[in-house]
Amino acid sequence: MDALDGNAIGGLLHEVFGTEMTAATGTCAACGARAQVAEFAVYLRTPGTVARCRRCSAVLMVIVTAHGMNCVDLRGLAELVAT
C-alpha cells in the first residue's frame, strides 16, 4: 500500500489540535529525524490513521476515531511544535 503524506490528515489534525498542523514540525522519538507533519508517511486504510517517520519508519502518530471520539497516541514523537 502506497503511503500518502500528512497533507491528507490536515483536517483530522486540525480537529484534534484545534489549529493548522501540516506545517508543524515533529521529531521522531526513535531516530531523531525532524520533519514537517505534511512530510510524514501516512496510512489511512489501517484500523485508524497511522503516521510514520520517512527516515526510519517508526510509528509517530496513531489516531483512532470511534463513537465520535478521537483517540490519539503520540508516543512516537519526541516533540511536536506548531508554527
Place this chain on the structure above:
Amino acid sequence: MAGTALRRRLAWQVATVAAVRTETATASTIELVADWDGHRAGQHVDVRVTAEDGYSAERSYSIASAPGESLAITVQRLDDGEVSPYLTTELRAGDQLEVRGPIGGYFVWDAAGARSPLLLVAGGSGIVPLRAILRHRERAGSAVPARLVYSARSLPDVIYLDELDRYAGDVSVTYALTRHQPPGWTGHRGRVDGALLASLAWPADDGATAYVCGPTAFVETIADGLTKLGYPPQRVKTERFGGPGGP
C-alpha cells in the same frame, strides 16, 4: 485577537452546489456556495457525503479556485471510488454537500512577498492545487517566473487545457503524455524522467521552490530527481494522493 483566524474551529458546514462543469471525460469542477472566509492557493477541503441509509464517507480535495474566488474543487473520478463517481456523475446544481476547510499550511503559495521562481510539477489530477497557484499568481499580477510540468495519460486527460494554454506566453508549460500522443505530437512522450526534469527545472542555484503533486510514486520520483539536481528538501513541497496508480 491575534491567532483567532488560525485557531478558528474547523467546523463542518453544508455547502450548495452552484454548478458542475465537465473538465475531461473523468474530471469535473464543482463550484460551491459556502460560508467561506477565503483560502490560500494550494489548500484543500474535506468533503463528506452521506447516503440515505446514513453511511457516510469523507475525502479530501484540493481547492481549484484562486484566493478571492468562491470555493471550487476539481474531482477526478476513480472507477472503484466510493465518493468520486457520485461527485462527478450524479451531483447537480442545487445539491448539498458537507465541507470543512480550508485546510493546510504547508503545500501553499502566497503571491505577496514571493520572490523565488516556481517549479510546478503535476501528475494527473495533481494539477488541481497547482492550477490554484497559477491562477493566484496571475490574478495577483505576480512577476515570479513559473514553469509547469504536467504529466497526463493523454491530451484529452489534461485538465484545464484551455486555461493552461492561456498562461503559456507567461509560464513555460510542458506536457508529458505517458500513454497516447496525438498525431504529430512534438512534446514529451512517456513519464517525466531525470533528463526531462534536468532540462526543465530551474537551476538549483536560482533558489526556486518546487511544488510537486500527484500519485505517491510520481511524487517520490520527482522529489528524488530534484534532490539529485541539488534542490534542498525545504524547497521541495510535496503532496501525495491515492487513486488510480499513476498517470
